[in-house]
Amino acid sequence: xxxxxxxxxxxxxxxxxxxxxxxxxxxxxxxxxxxxxxxxxxxxxxxxxxxxxxxxxxxxxxxxxxxxxxxxxxxxxxxxxxxxxxxxxxxxxxxxxxxxxxxxxxxxxxxxxxxxxxxxxxxxxxxxxxxxxxxxxxxxxxxxxxxxxxxxxxxxxxxxxxxxxxxxxxxxxxxxxxxxxxxxxxxxxxxxxxxxxxxxxxxxxxxxxxxxxxxxxxxxxxxxxxxxxxxxxxxxxxxxxxxxxxxxxxxxxxxxxxxxxxxxxxxxxxxxxxxxxxxxxxxxxxxxxxxxxxxxxxxxxxxxxxxxxxxxxxxxxxxxxxxxxxxxxxxxxxxxxxxxxxxxxxxxxxxxxxxxxxxxxxxxxxxxxxxxxxxxxxxxxxxxxxxxxxxxxxxxxxxxxxxxxxxxxxxxxxxxxxxxxxxxxxxxxxxxxxxxxxxxxxxxxxxxxxxxxxxxxxxxxxxxxxxxxxxxxxxxxxxxxxxxxxxxxxxxxxxxxxxxxxxxxxxxxxxxxxxxxxxxxxxxxxxxxxxxxxxxxxxxxxxxxxxxxxxxxxxxxxxxxxxxxxxxxxxxxxxxxxxxxxxxxxxxxxxxxxxx
Amino acid sequence: xxxxxxxxxxxxxxxxxxxxxxxxxxxxxxxxxxxxxxxxxxxxxxxxxxxxxxxxxxxxxxxxxxxxxxxxxxxxxxxxxxxxxxxxxxxxxxxxxxxxxxxxxxxxxxxxxxxxxxxxxxxxxxxxxxxxxxxxxxxxxxxxxxxxxxxxxxxxxxxxxxxxxxxxxxxxxxxxxxxxxxxxxxxxxxxxxxxxxxxxxxxxxxxxxxxxxxxxxxxxxxxxxxxxxxxxxxxxxxxxxxxxxxxxxxxxxxxxxxxxxxxxxxxxxxxxxxxxxxxxxxxxxxxxxxxxxxxxxxxxxxxxxxxxxxxxxxxxxxxxxxxxxxxxxxxxxxxxxxxxxxxxxxx
Numbered sequence: 001x002x003x004x005x006x007x008x009x010x011x012x013x014x015x016x017x018x019x020x021x022x023x024x025x026x027x028x029x030x031x032x033x034x035x036x037x038x039x040x041x042x043x044x045x046x047x048x049x050x051x052x053x054x055x056x057x058x059x060x061x062x063x064x065x066x067x068x069x070x071x072x073x074x075x076x077x078x079x080x081x082x083x084x085x086x087x088x089x090x091x092x093x094x095x096x097x098x099x100x101x102x103x104x105x106x107x108x109x110x111x112x113x114x115x116x117x118x119x120x121x122x123x124x125x126x127x128x129x130x131x132x133x134x135x136x137x138x139x140x141x142x143x144x145x146x147x148x149x150x151x152x153x154x155x156x157x158x159x160x161x162x163x164x165x166x167x168x169x170x171x172x173x174x175x176x177x178x179x180x181x182x183x184x185x186x187x188x189x190x191x192x193x194x195x196x197x198x199x200x201x202x203x204x205x206x207x208x209x210x211x212x213x214x215x216x217x218x219x220x221x222x223x224x225x226x227x228x229x230x231x232x233x234x235x236x237x238x239x240x241x242x243x244x245x246x247x248x249x250x251x252x253x254x255x256x257x258x259x260x261x262x263x264x265x266x267x268x269x270x271x272x273x274x275x276x277x278x279x280x281x282x283x284x285x286x287x288x289x290x291x292x293x294x295x296x297x298x299x300x301x302x303x304x305x306x307x308x309x310x311x312x313x314x315x316x317x318x319x320x321x322x323x324x325x326x327x328x329x330x331x332x333x334x335x336x337x338x339x340x341x342x343x344x345x346x347x348x349x350x351x352x353x354x355x356x357x358x359x360x361x362x363x364x365x366x367x368x369x370x371x372x373x374x375x376x377x378x379x380x381x382x383x384x385x386x387x388x389x390x391x392x393x394x395x396x397x398x399x400x401x402x403x404x405x406x407x408x409x410x411x412x413x414x415x416x417x418x419x420x421x422x423x424x425x426x427x428x429x430x431x432x433x434x435x436x437x438x439x440x441x442x443x444x445x446x447x448x449x450x451x452x453x454x455x456x457x458x459x460x461x462x463x464x465x466x467x468x469x470x471x472x473x474x475x476x477x478x479x480x481x482x483x484x485x486x487x488x489x490x491x492x493x494x495x496x497x498x499x500x501x502x503x504x505x506x507x508x509x510x511x512x513x514x515x516x517x518x519x520x521x522x523x524x525x526x527x528x529x530x531x532x533x534x535x536x537x538x539x540x541x542x543x544x545x546x547x548x549x550x551x552x553x554x555x556x557x558x559x560x561x562x563x564x565x566x567x568x569x570x571x572x573x574x575x576x577x578x579x580x581x582x583x584x585x586x587x588x589x590x591x592x593x594x595x596x
Numbered sequence: 597x598x599x600x601x602x603x604x605x606x607x608x609x610x611x612x613x614x615x616x617x618x619x620x621x622x623x624x625x626x627x628x629x630x631x632x633x634x635x636x637x638x639x640x641x642x643x644x645x646x647x648x649x650x651x652x653x654x655x656x657x658x659x660x661x662x663x664x665x666x667x668x669x670x671x672x673x674x675x676x677x678x679x680x681x682x683x684x685x686x687x688x689x690x691x692x693x694x695x696x697x698x699x700x701x702x703x704x705x706x707x708x709x710x711x712x713x714x715x716x717x718x719x720x721x722x723x724x725x726x727x728x729x730x731x732x733x734x735x736x737x738x739x740x741x742x743x744x745x746x747x748x749x750x751x752x753x754x755x756x757x758x759x760x761x762x763x764x765x766x767x768x769x770x771x772x773x774x775x776x777x778x779x780x781x782x783x784x785x786x787x788x789x790x791x792x793x794x795x796x797x798x799x800x801x802x803x804x805x806x807x808x809x810x811x812x813x814x815x816x817x818x819x820x821x822x823x824x825x826x827x828x829x830x831x832x833x834x835x836x837x838x839x840x841x842x843x844x845x846x847x848x849x850x851x852x853x854x855x856x857x858x859x860x861x862x863x864x865x866x867x868x869x870x871x872x873x874x875x876x877x878x879x880x881x882x883x884x885x886x887x888x889x890x891x892x893x894x895x896x897x898x899x900x901x902x903x904x905x906x907x908x909x910x911x912x913x914x915x916x917x918x919x920x921x922x923x924x925x926x927x928x929x930x931x932x933x934x935x936x937x938x939x940x941x942x943x
Contacts (some may be wrong), residue, residue, distance in 0.1 A: 032794070036902075047703050121670055125704065128670075175674075175704060197713055198893035200794045224789050226890040228769055232777045233788040417906055463668075 021595035028217035029550035031523060033537060034230045034239035038198045038223050043114070043179035044161045045123040050538060053159075053223065057542045058203060060161030061187040061210075063092055063110070065142075066440040067532050067541040071332065072486065073156030073441075074323030077105065077187060077379045078144070087484055088135075088152035092144040095212040095457075099164045101185045107139035112165035114146070122175025127160045142589045149483040153489050162187065189214045199223055215549045234517055235260065241518035241526075243537025247317040250515035255594060258521045260268040264533040265331040269323060272507045273434040274299055276342040278427035278467035286467075287427020292371055292378050297359045299504035302431075304352035305346045312510050319515060323508035326497035328442050330511060331376075331534070335442050335488070337494035337502055354523045357551045361406070369406035379408040380430040383423055386413045391433050396507075425455045434465060434506065440540050443481075446496055449505065450477060466505040473499050605884020625930050631927040638919045642912050644686050647681070668861070676702055688912070697913035702905050707913035710898060717791050717881070718887070718894035721810060722879040725817035730872050732818065739827065741833030742856045753830065756823035768816040768889035775812060786812050789891035813890040817883055821875075832864035837855055839863075866937055873929030877922030 035054075041047040044056050057065075061077035078092035094107045114137040117123045117130075124131075135147040152182045155389035167185045171177045183204070184192045189211070190203035201221045206216045224230035245253075253259050257282055268406070275289030276299060292298045308322035311372070322329065324345075325338045339345065360372035369378040382398060384391035395411040402409045414422060420502050423432040438445045447453065476496045481580055483489040500506055514535050518526065527547040528534035536544045654671045672678045676687065691698055697707035736756070740749040759767070777782025787793065787809050796805050838841060845855045865911065884896035895914060902910035 040703060121674070178705065195895070198891075198897060199790050199792075202794065219620055220794055222789070222794060225888045225897060229772055229788055229889060229891060235786050236777045236788055238788045416904070457938060479820065 005550045011214040015362060025252055028218060029215070029552070030218040031216050031241065031548050032220040032222050032239045033221050033551055034224055034233055034242035035537075035543075036224050036227050036230055036242075036244070039195070039201060039221075041126075041178070042184075042192065043174070043177050043327065044126055044200075045165065046125045046402065051221070054538065055192070055201060055591050056161045056333065057540070057547055058190040058219065058434070059184060059188045059192055060163065060530070061095075061097075062107070063158050065541040065543075066157075066529065068529050068541070070334075071440045071530050071540075072334070074491075076108070076490050077162050081156075081486060087482060088148045090146045090148070090155055094142045094144055095210060096113075096142060097187060098208045099166075099185050099187055100183070100191045100206050100208055101164075101167075102208070103166055103185075105162075105187055107142050107144035107258060109165045110144045110162045111137045111139035111162060111202045112169060113163045116168075117160070119167065120174055125175070132159055136333075151484075153481055153484055154441045154443040157439060157443070159439075185278050189542055190219055202452040207564045210450065211546070214546050218586060219545060219548070221544065222393050227260050231517075234519065237519060237522070240522040241516070241536065242515070243516040243535070245515040245517065247319045250319065250517065251317060251578055258519050259517050260520050261317065262514075262516040262528075262536060264514045264528065264535065265321065265329065266512050267329060267331055267439075267535065267539065268435055268437045268512050269327045269329050270320075270433070270435040270509050270512060271323070271327060272509060273423060273429075273432045273466050274302070274303075274505055274506050274507065275427055275430050275432075275467065279454060279469060280450060280457045282457060284457055286455070286457075287429070289380070290380055290430045291376065292361065293380070293430060295359065296503060297355050298378075299358075299507070300345070301355040301405060302402065302407070303504055304348050304355065304506050305405050305407075306398065306507065306509065307347035307401065308509055309347075311394060311397060314397065316510060316512060320512045321509040323510050326500045326508050327436060327445055328438055328493075328497060331514075331530075332438060332440065332442065337497040337501075339498075343498075343502065349401070349404050361408045367403075367406055375589070377408065378406065378411065380407050381412045383412045383414055383419060383432040385433070386415050387418055387474075394433065424464060424595065431544055435512075436465065442493060446477060446480075446493065449473060449500065468500075469507040470499065470503065470505075492584065519549075522551055524551045620934060621932075623934055627927045627930045631767060633922050634923045635920050638923070639689065639692055642919075644913050645745075646906070646908055646911050646915070688800070692916070697910035697916070698717045700902075700907055700910040702901065702910065707910050710910065710935055711913060711917060713893065714893060714898055715897050717892060718740075718896065719879065720791075720806075721813055721886070721892055721894060722817065722883060724810065725814045725883075726872075726875055726879055728814065729818045729822040730825050730841065730868075730875075733822040734829045734861075734865075734868060737826040737829025737868075738824075738833050738856060738861050740930035741830035741835065741864070742852075742860065744830075744834055744837075749830075752826065756826045762820060764816060764820050764883075764885045765889060767819060768813070768886055771812050771816055772889060783942045791893055809890075813886050813892055816889070817886050821911075825871065829864065829868050832867050833860055836860040836864050866933070869936065870929055870933060873925050873932065877925030878918075880918055882920040 035051050037049055037051040039047070039052050039055065040049045041052060042055075044052075044060065047053070047056070059263055063078040064073040065075060065076040067074035068073065075095075077095050077097075079095045081090060081092045083090055091576050092110070093105070094105060094110060097105050099105055112379050114131055114134060117128065118134055118137070123192070133149050133152050135149045137147075138145050146155075150538075156243075164185045164187075168174075180195065186192075186206065187208075187210070189206055189209045191206045192201055194200075194202040203219045203221070205217055205219075207213045216254050222233075224239075227246065229311060230239065230242050231245075231249050231252055234242050234253070237258075250261065250263070270585060274293055275287060276296075277285065277291075277294040278287045278289055280286050308324075312318060312320045312322050325336060328335050328337065330336045330338075356369060361369040361378060362372075363369050364377070370376065371378070378403075382395050384395055392411070392413075395409070399411070401408040412429075419432075422428040423434070436448065437447045446464075448463060448465035449468040450464075451474055453464035454469060455464070473496055476492055476499065480489050480492040480496070483492060501508075516536050518536070525547070526544050526549070528529055528536050528541040529539045529541055654668055654675065656679065669678070675691045676684060679687070688698070697711070699705060699709055700707050703710055729803075736752045740746075740752050743749060771789065773779065774782060776784050776788045791809050792802065792806050793809075796802055833856075842855060842860060845859050846852075880895065882901050886892065887894045887896040888900065895917075899911065899914045899918075901907070902914060931935070
């Protein structure tokens with residue numbers, strides 16, 4: 001027994017000097033990015049997670065990228081483009097550059113990528129919707145021609161990475177291909193050279209990159225299974241940057257002199273989704289929403305009852321911006337719409353009460369209002385996720401305010417898959433928490449409120465965020481699709497936001513800030529997107545990671561590392577000796593016992 | 597000369613031995629048969645159990661991205677979810693019997709491959725932790741039970757019980773913050789995540805690197821479970837203390853430590869052995885919590901992800917593997933018990 005113990009103790013303690021070996025700092029400029037989502041696939045035709053999307057931005061070229069300053073579409077692999085007058089034919093001139101293996105990039109690569117997705121169902125998993133409107137794609141030298149089925153202004157926000165035809169056409173079955181051949185062949189600023197599942201991805205600077213190689217040698221993406229451990233990793237220096245932090249994790253970085261707390265406008269909106277009489281795609285009622293919520297005045301009263309500033313302060317620790325607009329956050333200046341004047345809804349309980357009084361919802365003896373015909377009390381359910389402390393807190397505040405206007409709110413906690421089923425397909429809810437991350441082109445989030453997104457009668461399909469179906473909104477959506485002039489299109493989109501604001505199938509609460517942290521003793525400079533107070537990780541495009549610069553005082557970093565190593569080594573060595581000595585003594589004593 | 601030739605004593609013993617061996621074989625066969633039936637039932641239960649879970653995997657897989665109804669249908673067809681439940685079931689049983697656990701919805705890869713990639717790191721972690729916890733538990737339990745009420749007994753039992761009641765997540769994070777990040781004079785010598793460094797060295801240094809990564813997760817696992825071995829061992833040693841053969845050993849003038857080590861402990865080990873074998877079965881399941889805290893790339897993490905989606909095939913696969921290994925290990929425990937303890941044989 002003791003032998004076993006001794007052996008185990010020795011193994012466990014031997015581990016300590018290992019630090020010394022690891023602490024040898026590479027002389028290259030390496031930046032490590034921590035992520036709390038694991039990579040689902042290195043195959044861009046299959047990957048769907050945000051983390052994989054970020055990797056694709058670093059590894060491959062796209063037709064266009066959002067400009068680092070304005071977020072407007074700008075040239076990437078497509079140098080320039082023209083559109084036919086009917087908006088159906090797009091011609092892109094593909095840049096004359098090289099893949100990381102030295103082969104030339106041509107329009108045939110782009111055509112192959114899109115055609116593969118259009119013809120092979122197995123290749124649709126990752127970005128299928130992006131080619132849905134494509135009628136045909138053809139290549140001629142460096143010229144790529146895409147013919148559309150109907151006009152689509154969001155063409156310049158195409159999310160599909162262009163893949164090297166000469167490498168990928170040899171893959172027999174895309175849907176089963178892991179793409180674990182390294183180094184990868186790409187045309188982005190970095191090349192993946194190694195990947196271990198659920199652990200890390202190593203990328204090296206692409207010397208052939210058309211903008212010029214990045215200023216660092218290696219970029220590592222390191223996976224943490226939980227944010228708390230990642231924060232420890234950042235404080236310790238195991239990682240240099242981490243994005244997408246929750247307010248409490250972000251606040252725990254306070255006071256560390258080596259860490260920069262990065263707090264900017266985010267790309268997300270948090271809103272309430274209201275069951276205003278959900279219907280299926282063939283206009284049949286579905287679900288069990290409260291009839292009072294069909295009344296726009298009731299929804300408006302709810303809106304007046306909410307104190308958004310209070311929610312920001314208490315629920316988001318002040319790390320958000322109260323929403324006086326709709327589903328597009330202020331980060332996207334071109335498309336952001338904000339209510340003003342009479343239209344603006346502010347926290348006003350008296351006004352909310354008056355609206356309900358005027359509409360005939362009278363209060364009963366218990367202070368709860370009833371339907372004008374007296375048939376039903378105004379008691380609503382509020383659906384939130386389980387294990388979401390922020391949403392619990394939100395529910396408490398809403399319940400309090402709604403009580404003040406004679407409306408009873410009860411909280412219903414659901415696990416995430418049940419939640420999305422009840423609030424997105426079966427409509428078994430009254431009010432639900434919701435939110436959406438918005439891309440530089442907001443078409444996707446706007447589309448979540450289209451009639452066609454409602455589920456079929458059998459509960460199939462969908463993708464609706466509100467069960468909304470409004471002729472005015474539909475019409476505006478079609479207009480913006482055809483409008484290729486950006487300012488004009490933005491005006492139409494703002495009208496859509498205004499419609500959502502006043503009709504209130506959704507009520508925007510706040511726009512959570514983008515919270516990140518990075519070590520300034522490791523990262524000398526990083527350019528966010530957009531450049532003035534933008535996002536570092538999880539935004540669109542590769543700008544922040546292409547522009548990364550490492551701190552070059554290598555000695556400082558190396559010293560810190562080897563110190564820890566030495567301490568660990570000494571401590572480990574001493575411990576091992578002590579344990580070994582202890583057991584040797586015990587063994588001697590044991591042997592002596594036997595002899596007696 | 598009498599009619600019946602006298603049977604020599606050794607011959608009788610040989611006969612009994614043969615009988616016993618046949619008995620063991622029959623016993624093992626019965627147990628194995630029982631295990632097979634259990635596994636078959638688990639296969640059936642697995643399929644239906646996971647379909648009771650709420651949520652539409654296809655929608656969950658869309659992960660908040662917009663998908664048209666056509667695309668959702670396409671995805672559903674790809675996953676075989678467009679077929680009727682009985683059809684899906686027949687397909688599932690057929691595949692499972694051929695050791696094909698299907699393709700993961702989320703990762704789009706064979707479940708068996710995903711398990712294969714992670715089972716090694718899980719076995720390494722949970723296996724090591726199990727050995728350490730068992731050793732520690734048996735060692736402390738034997739000494740505690742030998743002198744019940746002693747300072748050692750009170751101290752070790754109390755500590756083990758406190759650790760047993762501590763939430764794993766809390767303890768793990770605490771260890772991470774103290775020994776990985778470093779607090780005050782304590783240097784943060786251990787890594788914050790994973791099974792090896794990103795720039796892992798080669799050869800023996802790599803072994804050391806992995807061992808170093810294992811220290812904190814292992815410590816967490818050992819700390820929260822070793823109490824059960826300690827308590828079982830303590831109570832069985834306690835049972836032996838008053839036995840006649842112990843008195844005899846004392847009368848022979850043997851040292852107390854020797855009596856404990858050579859006489860009491862071997863006799864008291866049996867219940868602990870059962871417990872250990874039962875636990876070995878769970879080793880495969882890994883430790884979801886510990887793997888999550890230390891970002892250990894193992895099966896627990898895979899299983900957790902699968903439930904979150906929900907990824908039916910992946911859940912089925914991992915669940916089957918875990919239950920099957922528990923069943924197999926329990927069967928093995930029965931057989932080993934039979935070998936170790938004559939009383940089981942006659943029963």
